[in-house]
Amino acid sequence: MPVTEIKINFKDSDKPLDLKCGEVIKKCPAIARAIEADNANWETEDTIVDAPIDIPFPQKSGEFLFSHILKYIKPAEDSWDTKPEDFPEANAMDLDELKSIIELANFLECTDFMHCIGFVIAKKVEVLSIEEIAAYFGVECKPEANFFDEADGWVHPPKEIFEGNN
Template structure:
C-alpha cells in the first residue's frame, strides 16, 4: 500500500494537521489538485509533500470539516437538520467560517450540507438579521431606474 501525506497549516495553529488518508484527501478537491501538481500519480505512488499548505482559515473550522466531510451527504427533499447534528449544534457565526472553508476547498457536497443548516437557522431570523449575517445592505424602498429600461421598483417590505 502506498503512502500519501500532506500537511495543512491553519492560520491560528502552531502545528499543521497531517492528512494521510487518500479517501479523505479525494473529498477535498483543492488539496488533491495541490498534491497532483507535485505527483500526478499520487494515488498509486508514495507521495509526501514536504512543505505545509497554508490555509487562511481557523484550525477549528478545518477540524470540523475534516471530522464531518465523510458523513455529510448532499441534502435532498427528505433531509432535515437532524441529518447534520454536529452542524446544527453550532451558531450561525460558527458556521460561517466552516462554509467559507468548504467554498475555499471546493467541497461542494459539504458546502451544500452546511448551507442547508444555515438556511434552516436563518428561517427563524428577521430580515434585518439575515442581511447583517450575509453582509448585504438593506435596500430602501424606492424607484431604481425606469421600468421601461428594465429597472425595478423596490416596494415597502411586507409586515
C-alpha cells in the same frame, strides 16, 4: 492502500495538522490538485508531501471539515425529507462558526459538503428577521419601496434594484 500524508498550516495555529486520509483528500479538490502538482500518482503510490499547504482559515473549521466531509451527504434537490438534524454536529454550531466552515469548504472546492453546511445555515436563518439575515450575509437591507412606475402605462422596475453592491 497507499499512504498519503500532507501537512496543513492554518492561519491561527503554529503546529501544522497532518492530513493522512486519501478519501478526505479526494473530497477536497484544491488539496488534491496541490498534491498532484508534484505527485501525479498519489492515489496509487505512497506520497508524503514535505511542503505544507497554507490555508487562511481557523484550524477549528478545518478540523470540522476534515472530520465530517465523508459522512455528510448532499441533500437531494427534490427531497423534502432532509432535516438539520441529519447533520447534528453542524446543527449544534452557531451561524458564525458555520460561516467560517462554509467559506473553507468553498475555498477547498468541497461542493457537496458546502451544500450540507449551506442547508443547515438556511434552516437557521429562516427564523431570523430580514435585517438579521442581511447583517449575517453582510449586505445592505433596503427598506420596502414601490419599484413599479405605473404612470407611463408600463411597469419598469428602477435600475437601482439591478445594481448590486459588488
